[in-house]
Amino acid sequence: MVIKDKVIKAINKQINAELYSSYLYLAMAAYFAADNWLGFAQWMKVQSREENAHAMKFYEYLLERGGRVTLSAIEAPAKEWKSALDVFEAVYAHELKVTGLINDLLKVAREENDTATESMLKWFIDEQVEEEANAVAIVEKLKVIKGFANGLLMLDHELGERK
Numbered sequence: 001m002v003i004k005d006k007v008i009k010a011i012n013k014q015i016n017a018e019l020y021s022s023y024l025y026l027a028m029a030a031y032f033a034a035d036n037w038l039g040f041a042q043w044m045k046v047q048s049r050e051e052n053a054h055a056m057k058f059y060e061y062l063l064e065r066g067g068r069v070t071l072s073a074i075e076a077p078a079k080e081w082k083s084a085l086d087v088f089e090a091v092y093a094h095e096l097k098v099t100g101l102i103n104d105l106l107k108v109a110r111e112e113n114d115t116a117t118e119s120m121l122k123w124f125i126d127e128q129v130e131e132e133a134n135a136v137a138i139v140e141k142l143k144v145i146k147g148f149a150n151g152l153l154m155l156d157h158e159l160g161e162r163k
């Protein structure tokens with residue numbers, strides 16, 4: 001089945017959203033690195049790389065279906081946050097937004113009877129469950145830590161293990 005224009009447009013929009021996510025997490029990595037929180041920075045760098053991989057998954061899928069990839073400007077992310085908790089609350093809020101975007105994309109695929117796109121999106125739906133859970137888990141830890149140095153150092157160490 002030839003891929004429909006509406007689906008092509010929606011996937012291109014999602015490529016931009018994933019690249020923005022990658023950019024946002026890279027900005028967060030730089031924010032942490034500037035204050036020498038290298039574990040938090042490492043976690044964010046890995047997260048940024050994963051978002052780039054998400055963009056590439058949509059990119060490859062669109063090409064495979066014979067659709068044209070159209071890249072558009074990526075919005076500049078914020079560069080300052082108030083605290084580690086502030087950053088991870090922003091991560092959680094952002095992931096909720098992305099889940100909404102994936103659901104919108106699923107709606108377009110269904111309206112256009114595009115079962116292949118619907119099937120491809122299943123991976124992303126499952127991935128968002130994980131992304132939201134990861135963000136919440138770190139937010140909860142930071143709430144327990146309440147900004148105390150000992151807890152922050154331990155969490156920095158733990159998150160720095162991410163490969």
Ligand SMILES: [Fe+2]
Nearest residue numbers: 018021051054
């Ligand atoms: Fe993503």
Ligand SMILES: [Fe+2]
Nearest residue numbers: 021095098131
């Ligand atoms: Fe994500």
